[in-house]
Amino acid sequence: MPDTSTSSHGAHNPDFHPDLRKVARYMPRQVVTPVTLPVIRMVTRLQGKRTPADVEELTLNSGVKVRLFRPTGVPVPAPALLWIHGGGYILGTAAQDDELCRRFARQLGITVASVDYRLAPESPYPTPVEDCYAALTWLARLPAVDPQRVAIGGASAGGGLAASLALLTRDRGELQPVAQLLVYPMIDDRTVERRGLDNPGHRLWNQASNRFGWSAYLGEADRDVAVPARREDLAGLPPAWIGVGTLDLFHDEDLAYAERLRAAGVPCQVEVVQGAFHGFDGVLPKADVSRAFFRSQCDTLRQAFTDRY
Template identity: 55%
Template sequence: MSQAFHPDLARAARFLPRVNLSPRLLSVMRFLMRVAPSPRAPRDVVVHDVQVPGPAGAPQVRVRIYRPATLARPAPALLWIHGGGYILGAPEQDDHLCASNARDLGIVIVSVDYRLAPEHPFPAPLEDCYAALRWLFAEAAELGVAPDRIAIGGASAGGGLTAALAQLAHDRKEVKPVFQLLIYPMLDDRTTTRTDIDGEHHRLWTQESNVVGWTSYLGHAPGRPVVPAHAAAARREDLSGLPPAWMGVGTCDLFHDEDIAYARRLSACGVPCEEVIVPGAFHGFDLTFRDAPVSRDFRAGYIAALRRALFPESASPARTSAAR
């Protein structure tokens, strides 16, 4: 789906570049992301890094922990997975977001520095996330975390990894997150094969970039009839038994159709899923223009959903959101 930009975003969107990522540009983009300044984390949140055991035969995984300075113990926790098309990014890019969310919710957030494709294709990034999740559950007492109130979440490719992680945790039956936060997730490699998509209003992530991301992650051309289990979350047929979810996406996002289809399949399989559709919002709008009213409303929506999931004793009954 596509349509005119949201009024809060229209003027700024005209100046956003339509970058079509290529393998040749990848190293340049990684460098620019490393050196680009990012908003500082609030001072009342303690941020530190820990190396945790990685998957069998693989290196340790770095996680970045955000803990409000006055946090009570035990506290709920969120395992956060950053975005970047499976090929870009690091926890530092979300420092302000994670620290602000940890402070506002009164929770611990653990962000995963997973390995990136194409150097490390599937299943390496997902297994790194699973290793971090297992560590979070195993060390919950030491971390001052309530093991029965651990959620998982992410944006874009991080949202795709979140959905796949929920499936993997369900199948392995070792750990059980209580909630999955899916912020415009990258779920379905088959979107790369569509020829009916109008990309005029797509920003920050285009169909050309999508092909590069999925090809790098899968290790082959996307859209094949069959991919390995958990490689593309939308390919799973039976979604029953997964944790409750919150799904948010804009109508000018390349992932709109695949995200809404997945949200509705979750609901059809008996998984509670709150669905928020933002008219005229493009990919990453809430991070690029975080002070816009529509971005503040979007964040408030998923913060409220996390609060209901992680503090059920004080939450009001959940509601299913209509399009905004």
Template identity: 60%
Template sequence: MNRAANPFHPDLQRAARLIPNVTVTRPVLAVMRFLTRLQPASRFPEAVEVKDVRVPGPEGAPPVRVRTYRPRTVQGPTPALLWIHGGGYVLGRPEMDDLLCADFARELGILVVSVDYRLAPEHPFPAPLEDCYAALRWLFAQTEALGVLPERIAIGGASAGGGLTAALAQLTHDRGEVRPVFQLLVYPMLDDRTTTRTDLDLTIHRGWNQGSNVFGWRSYLGREPGGAQVPAHAVPARREDLSGLPPAWLGVGTCDLFHDEDLAYARRLEAAGVPCDVTVVPGAFHGFDAIARGAGVTREFRGLYTAALRRALFPASGVAEQAKAG
């Protein structure tokens, strides 16, 4: 089968055929949330300790649950990663990324904190972003108690979690209270204006299609997406001045609905003087690494962004080797 007939990476062609073409709507969302809660508990490696903690939420809002993943074999203060799950701003919970976060903790020897932020449409912007900010403030405030190096805290996320990561980087820059050292953007959901595009080949999108994108952005913004104006920090790609943000790594596939908006954002970061390492995976669709966990292309992709985290959190290789989990 040639590339023209099948645009997907050879490792992903079977998965692409099997993924149902589902558009998220309110009734579909209810079913998806129910199924997410039925996800069986993850079996963690003995080397990782997992705990749930409730931390102070935004002013006037409930506490925020965070899920922490700590390597048992690391001694002394460690770097940390605040991780934000995906789900189109309307779906998901930290448990869906249990294995990924445990791998980060074990492989890098770091504390990982995953945020259970409130979801749209019940809780539109700014509630999800403010929950993430509250969790990050807590992490910085508790560095001594948690055994974390405050100058080595990164933020990261996938899909809508990547969009919230980019928005969080902008918000922390503007408020000036806490300063993450790095932002990890895994096929991030950055620009509501993509919902208005009519020039895209919609037949190649798997995992997240244009209809779901409209629903996700409409739910998060509380209005029709793609309009002339949006609130500050609501849509990361709408921000005009990207200077002064933390260095970034961004990865996306060529068959991902977010491909164009992601590369445009990466170019703008670089133009603003923000280092941004970009990985483009030929023939990869949205969420391919979660759907095809065992594929070679997934292992390579995850290896790249894990290495990017290692470089950001352990800038001296000697420190990295000393702090890595056994």
């Protein structure tokens, strides 16, 4: 795996990917602060007020809400993906990823459930990951879903929760996801202690946001259990896909986790995108670099569903 950390971190003139250069100039380095959080939450909640016709919104017995995307004309039972949205553990809604979930469902002919887990600091660890677990067990029991072919995935904090969920399902032994899709996952709280990570190329999420998100999520939790990258035993986890840009705050922690997965015997595909900032594919989903990133995720899922068949 190429070590691209030196070429990006600490550089004064960020070398953005050509597809992202124009928009990167206008992207803020930090969006979330304790002051802006209530406003951003209000705006994101408004986004999810209307449910499109092709989306089913359901409330599970546990009280967790799920948005369901079902493919048409596909033989059942079909594979499924539990998707977990990002937002630094402190904001975001399942509705923000409607278009992405729709693309997964269409592209792969699978059922996709997007989980509206409860957010920190009101609901710190372990509530969000337990909400995801409740959604996963519910999804695996749907008549249209093949319980042997269910994958989990998420972006940013959602990627961190997907990694936590992979560990939880392994430890409980009730379900066996076929893959974990970790899209620039927020996976290691120790990054906040690192110096020299204030790179001018970072966008949307920087060290100050990271500090805020982790402290809200972890509360009084035992960090050695709550933080995926702190877990000592990674053996027996589902095969992983990890994707991250070189101008992402999580670049180093993600590649370190990938190395540890491989060392534990877990197959792990790594996709490093030169000059990409955090959340680039959400900001510019139609850019060639974002399409290739998404295609790589679909290829991994397709393979995982086929291997289990």
